[in-house]
Amino acid sequence: MKVGLLGAGRIGRIHGLNVVARPDAHLVAVADAMPDAAASLAAATGAKAVSADAILSDGSIDAVLICTPTDTHADLIEAAVSAGKAVFCEKPVDLDSARIRRCLVTVEKTGKPLMIGFNRRFDPNFAALESRLRAGEAGAIEIVSVISRDPSPPPVEYVKRSGGLFRDMMIHDFDMARFLLAEEPVEVFALGSALVDPAIGQAGDVDTAAVLMKTASGRIAQISNSRRATYGYDQRIEVHGSKGMLRAGNIHETTVESATGQGFRADPVQNFFLERYAAAYRAELDAFFTACKGGKAPTPSGLDGLKAQILADAATESSKTGKPVTVSLTEA
Amino acid sequence: MKVGLLGAGRIGRIHGLNVVARPDAHLVAVADAMPDAAASLAAATGAKAVSADAILSDGSIDAVLICTPTDTHADLIEAAVSAGKAVFCEKPVDLDSARIRRCLVTVEKTGKPLMIGFNRRFDPNFAALESRLRAGEAGAIEIVSVISRDPSPPPVEYVKRSGGLFRDMMIHDFDMARFLLAEEPVEVFALGSALVDPAIGQAGDVDTAAVLMKTASGRIAQISNSRRATYGYDQRIEVHGSKGMLRAGNIHETTVESATGQGFRADPVQNFFLERYAAAYRAELDAFFTACKGGKAPTPSGLDGLKAQILADAATESSKTGKPVTVSLTEA
Amino acid sequence: MKVGLLGAGRIGRIHGLNVVARPDAHLVAVADAMPDAAASLAAATGAKAVSADAILSDGSIDAVLICTPTDTHADLIEAAVSAGKAVFCEKPVDLDSARIRRCLVTVEKTGKPLMIGFNRRFDPNFAALESRLRAGEAGAIEIVSVISRDPSPPPVEYVKRSGGLFRDMMIHDFDMARFLLAEEPVEVFALGSALVDPAIGQAGDVDTAAVLMKTASGRIAQISNSRRATYGYDQRIEVHGSKGMLRAGNIHETTVESATGQGFRADPVQNFFLERYAAAYRAELDAFFTACKGGKAPTPSGLDGLKAQILADAATESSKTGKPVTVSLTEA
Amino acid sequence: MKVGLLGAGRIGRIHGLNVVARPDAHLVAVADAMPDAAASLAAATGAKAVSADAILSDGSIDAVLICTPTDTHADLIEAAVSAGKAVFCEKPVDLDSARIRRCLVTVEKTGKPLMIGFNRRFDPNFAALESRLRAGEAGAIEIVSVISRDPSPPPVEYVKRSGGLFRDMMIHDFDMARFLLAEEPVEVFALGSALVDPAIGQAGDVDTAAVLMKTASGRIAQISNSRRATYGYDQRIEVHGSKGMLRAGNIHETTVESATGQGFRADPVQNFFLERYAAAYRAELDAFFTACKGGKAPTPSGLDGLKAQILADAATESSKTGKPVTVSLTEA
CATH class of the missing domain: 3.40.50.720 (NAD(P)-binding Rossmann-like Domain)
Known part of the structure; x- marks a missing residue:
């Protein structure tokens, strides 16, 4: 091609x-x-x-x-x-x-064909988790938890054009939550604060946020974001189900561990997305070209992009009004 | 004495x-x-x-x-x-x-003197975390996360008399959140589902739940509970702050690890509270007798008990109405 | 009694x-x-x-x-x-x-009845490992590794009366190696150096040592000791076998972990034997009283004490002569 | 070029x-x-x-x-x-x-210029460990431990032409020990057994082996090898010194962890060298071309190759005679 x-x-x-x-x-x-x-x-x-x-x-x-x-x-x-x-x-x-x-x-x-770049679905760790989840290893899904923290906040000028944290940053986590839940959220409640950089608050956005979502059958998703983590790019997912738990976490810069009178010390986690998701970007393109060559519609689709956006819009609204927002993704 | x-x-x-x-x-x-x-x-x-x-x-x-x-x-x-x-x-x-x-x-x-038995404050791990948090090791507190999962649900007869999950089980986590946040929550939003045992739902209660809380200055607390965890009594806390993260977790039954073609396997975590919190119960009584002998008011106090209850009441209401509930603990 | x-x-x-x-x-x-x-x-x-x-x-x-x-x-x-x-x-x-x-x-x-206080056999972690080893979880035993490091060296006056590192400190590891190998060593080779405290060397002893042993069927045991470890009392065992590996390790002072720009930090390990082996001392006495009450010979026996001593004698000799020493424990 | x-x-x-x-x-x-x-x-x-x-x-x-x-x-x-x-x-x-x-x-x-392909020196984890060791993070070096286990034994036909385990497999660990010790070994003692595959023993070789080495100043190195590990390609190094310990270990296939009633399970480790040392092979060639372009002699040199071979020869001899062998690498 x-x-x-x-x-x-x-x-x-x-x-x-x-x-x-x-x-x-x-x-x-x-x-x-x-x-x-x-x-x-x-x-x-x-x-x-x-x-x-x-x-x-x-x-x-x-x-x-x-x-x-x-x-x-x-x-x-x-x-x-x-x-x-x-x-x-x-x-x-x-x-x-x-x-x-x-x-x-x-x-x-x-x-x-249109494919949207939600790269995290293609991280080999997260992809393996999702695949094992689908194979039933955790049983029925009950609680999906996503933690996502950037190493440091973007410039305020970027923030102003970004659509806000929920659309710019947490949108990845909304897609991941949908990917893992295997059922559409119907309700979104969001809390946000500007704790990292007051200028972000003055620009009308938040830099620290948490969301709760619920699906029709009662599955719960919790997401939390921060625009700053001193120890690297923190990317964790965890799914709790009737048969157990599956989680996948961060990758440290090296496997070296030191032990001294101050304790045991491991490296910070990989920082930033170009490094952490290098394999995901390769796998993502592979999925795109493989789908195109095979005449199949690639995933995540444009509709997946729309649904994540609807969740981000709902969270933005909830964060501003202080009230939960009902969404209807199955009709999106 | x-x-x-x-x-x-x-x-x-x-x-x-x-x-x-x-x-x-x-x-x-x-x-x-x-x-x-x-x-x-x-x-x-x-x-x-x-x-x-x-x-x-x-x-x-x-x-x-x-x-x-x-x-x-x-x-x-x-x-x-x-x-x-x-x-x-x-x-x-x-x-x-x-x-x-x-x-x-x-x-x-x-x-x-009156002391209320929130034993988890006295767990040596959680107490050390709180002490290091207070010493500033994580900087300004931004997100407090508490995960609490029981190994298996109680009998429905117990559930019916229990006051509901938020008052019976999550009350410990409300106290822990207050202990770690060092600032009173002002808003509580809760979601709950009966996913573990339908009979719990028929009794009007939930067995899977998540809560978001916010303080006046914008600190966020997220709590999640399940009445069942196949791998033991899951008790984890994590605090994210401006200087970094502090977390404390579970204790496995032994330190033995096996490695085979199926991978590396560690034991389930300690199960249940009598084992997991054995040291906490000792330290708790020590705090009680030490305070009494020294003529000081013991902590957690009756007021701490009331405040946790107010949060549990708010979560119960939020879970039923679907709306966040405002609380005013400083005037409690 | x-x-x-x-x-x-x-x-x-x-x-x-x-x-x-x-x-x-x-x-x-x-x-x-x-x-x-x-x-x-x-x-x-x-x-x-x-x-x-x-x-x-x-x-x-x-x-x-x-x-x-x-x-x-x-x-x-x-x-x-x-x-x-x-x-x-x-x-x-x-x-x-x-x-x-x-x-x-x-x-x-x-x-x-006579029982000798090789307390480490009764550590719940090491005992569980041995029990799982005996149940065949690692298959046929091939390599047994024991690492044992004290937090800090004893006074030289103690060292002079101690019989030397191999008899005073490594004797525990000889017993542990026998416990895990399930076959008597027939050959012992030892290397030792005084690297921690020159005064220990001047007293004719070593403070850093390693031993290789072989059984008649070819199983290998490696032991290493140091009289000093800055990060606590280091006590680890590992058994490699035809079906996999079993290992058991140290216990950190708490489960608290911090993450900052310097990386992820866990506590030093428990220090010293009174803390690390508290549960082992209880279980050891329990085994003694249980055996006495049941009219059974307690284990480890006096003969186990003798065999560990013979291995320590052989290591001492090997360390001095630079040559491997043959032992015959089955006739001891 | x-x-x-x-x-x-x-x-x-x-x-x-x-x-x-x-x-x-x-x-x-x-x-x-x-x-x-x-x-x-x-x-x-x-x-x-x-x-x-x-x-x-x-x-x-x-x-x-x-x-x-x-x-x-x-x-x-x-x-x-x-x-x-x-x-x-x-x-x-x-x-x-x-x-x-x-x-x-x-x-x-x-x-x-001649460079020898001891790829493990270029593994990012081992290279970082060595660099931190050289910077003094562990203090004076006392005990170097290398564990190296292949996932499965090679065909006996390969073994027969290989020069034996010490020259074919452990030679990498001899180089690693020299790399970490920063002082030449003067004595080598080796034990070997054919426990994995009797045909390897019949071919006059061993498949399970351990070596102890000592330097002139008394530093100790212990190496152990197995031709089979059910859980993947096991590659670990650990250095104990006066200020603490540095170690670097295996990389699991993914970061996914499951938790069920059987405990917590992580993936096997990467298997085999093409995957485990992919980054090392890139860094190795980078060192070669960088040295050539800069007009500098590349490392590891032909002399490093010779010294590792001398240690492998000594171990082979020791394993056969049952006696330690003295070597003089500084005059090699």
Whole structure:
């Protein structure tokens, strides 16, 4: 497959290099609003640096990877599927659920594959946990817990454009909760505070938050987020069920342990997502190309992207109103 | 100090034997509605089996330990302090907050010490964590997480009289959350389901539950409970703060680990509270007698008992109404 | 059973208090060359402080616990069994194997039970490992590894009288290796160095040592010792076999773990043997009294004491000559 | 740098693909006695499949990687350095120390760089441990322990040509012990048994072995090996010193942990060396190319290869004679 990459920033670079490493895909073109970024990645991968339009209008390109800023995602998805291309797009499709819905209608009409980059589903540890969960190892699912803490908060300027913590950061955890619960949440309650950086609070957002969700059959999900963790990028999941518990956790920088009069010391955990999820990014692209080649719809789908967004919207509202919010994802 | 024990059941027996092991306290009398229970413990400890009234009216007894059924606690506390005795009482004072308040007024009038048996504060691991938290090791407190899962659900008959999961089981976690937060919660939101035993649901209670609480300054507490955990009595706390994280966890039955083609296997965790909290029960009584001898008010106090009950009441209400409940513990 | 205690030092005190806690044994008399030590323990236990001779000649005493200095053990064992008493004696019977053999002949003639205090066999973790090993969980035994490190070296004056590291410290590990191997070693090779304290080297002893042993069928045991470990009392065993591995390790002071920019930190391990082996000392006495009451020979026996001593003698010789030493324990 | 690869088997393939991933090296030619192996790797890397002679006589090739069978190593090293090429050679240079010495004389005369593939030094965990050890974190080194267990024994036909366990398998651990001890061993004592596969014993080799070594200043190293571990490829190192302990261990297949009535279960450890040491192989080649480009002699050197071989020879002799063997590596 011939592949075009839209966006040559940090995450675009990861995907571009991962395409190069695949025997079944050929990265032919890279576009970025910053010409230097495109040129640099093109040089490293053997692709050409071109404009986004050139990629979209190049009939020989089978698939595009969209790694541009969020506010361009929906337009680019629509343009790409309309041009007959398979699309992999970084989360989220848009910060506005209505816009996502319109975009998905367009995608549906074209019948082209769209996959959303919820990379954590492809982490080998989390994927193994989910697979064992599905095989019944924990029995009936009762409580899903997701802990997600970034090493340090983003700049306030980023925060202001981000759609808020629930849409920007916790959206990954909403997707993970759905992935693990295997049943849609029907109710969302959220609490948030600005404890890490007062400027984040002044910008109207929170940096510390927790959510409770419940499904129709009574399964419970709890999520907590912080924009700062001194010991690294904290990424943990745990599922409690009728037969037992399954959990998967962090990866330390090395396995070295020291023991002295101060006790036993292990390394901080891997920091940050490029390192922690390196294998997940590879597996994610593998799933995309495998689905496209096999003529199957890739997962997570655009609808998965919409559902996570609806949960993030509900949490944002709950956090502001102080009241739980009812959602109806099965009709989304 | 001469000590009388009211209630010679499972927990009364623990406390009675712990009194015997102390050089500064002498267990002189044991009472129980079941004469055999009293006689058996009396024989094991060298105390006399007598009636509760005999203990309360014996002027030579300095302190009483109340380990009777919950519905007798408030009356016995009032009778004991009125008789001039220091009182240690198992949680809760009563299932009705109004009754607790009246009881505490009586206690206040007598000026006698009253300590409530929130044993987990005295677990050496949790106590060390709290002490290091207070010393600033995690910095400013941001998220307190408490996980508490019993090995197996109690009989439905017990559940019916228990006041419900939030008052019967999660009350320990409300106290732990207050102990760790170092600031009173102002809002409580609870979700509950009957997933473990349908009969518990038919009895109007839940067996799986989660709570979110927030303090005035924005600190967040999350608690989750299950009435069943196949791998033992699951008791974990974790505090995330500006400087890092402190957590304390379970104790496995032994340190033995096996490794085979199926992987590495460690023992289940200690099961159940008599084993897991054996050291906590000893340290708890030590705190009681040390406070009494030093003329200081013991902690956790009757007021701590009331505050945990108010949180449990709020969670019960939230779970039923589906709405968060505002509480005002500083005025309790 | 009525029990007399010879020796009211650190370890005698442990055993004395453990007797008091048993319903089936009554500590009636305590003797010590230091009258204050005897009086203090007598006061704490309700026993009488008397002379050793008084204990040995008191026909009502069924069992004696010998916790005196090593050079008195053999004489006291002989006197006690000759006086018709069951004997529990701290390791070793004597630093001289020939003296041990003579002592065991006397014991044999009287037919009285003699148990040697290799407490580590009774550690609940090590005992569980051995039991699972015997049940075949690791398959055929191939490599037994024992690591034993004291927190800090003893005074040189103690070292001079101790018989040397192999007889004083590693003797416990020789017994543990025999316990786990389930086949007698036939060859011993030892290396030792004075790396911790030069004065120990000047006194002709070593403070850091390692041993390799082999059994007739080819099983291998490796032991290493250090007289100093900054992180606590390091006590680990591991058995590798045809079906897998079983290991049991240290117990940290608490389960608290902190995470900061410096990484994840757990407590040092329990320090020292009185704390680490508290449960083992209780279980050891339980085995002694249970065997005596049941009319069975207690284990580890005097012969076990002799065999460990023979291995320690062989290691001492190997360390000095630089050559492996052949031993024949099956004929011991 | 232009690179030629001799040997396109399992390990040659790893190195070949790692060269391709480097921006500073270009894999131009691959040779293998099995034409299909060479052709397959050539196709995957864009290199040409040619004869070994063609690589050695191609003046444009700067460096060769030798991944052929052991009995060809010394000849190929000599031919390659004589042809002016930098050489990376898989361990060992030869099974005969005298042949290694002659080869190193030839290398020395040409002045060309030679690096030996002791890959474990480059494992990120072991490298970090060594670096922290060198920085003094454990203080003065006292006891070095290396445990190395393969998942399953090789075919007996392989064993017969292998030079024996000490030269074929434990040679890695001899190198690791030297790497960590930072002082040459002067004495070697070895025990070996055939416990895993009787056919290995009939072939005159052992499959289970342990070694003790001592340095001039009294540092102790203990190594143990098994040709079989049911739970994966067991690779552990531990260094005990005056200030504490440093250890580094295995990597489990995933971080998933389950908890049920049978206890807590983690995955087996990574199996086998291609997976466990994937990062080490990359870092190893990086060290080789970095040294070559910087005009520095790469490490581990041919002399390191010789010294590990001398220790393996000594262990083989000790295992056969039952006596310790003195070695003099500083004069090697």
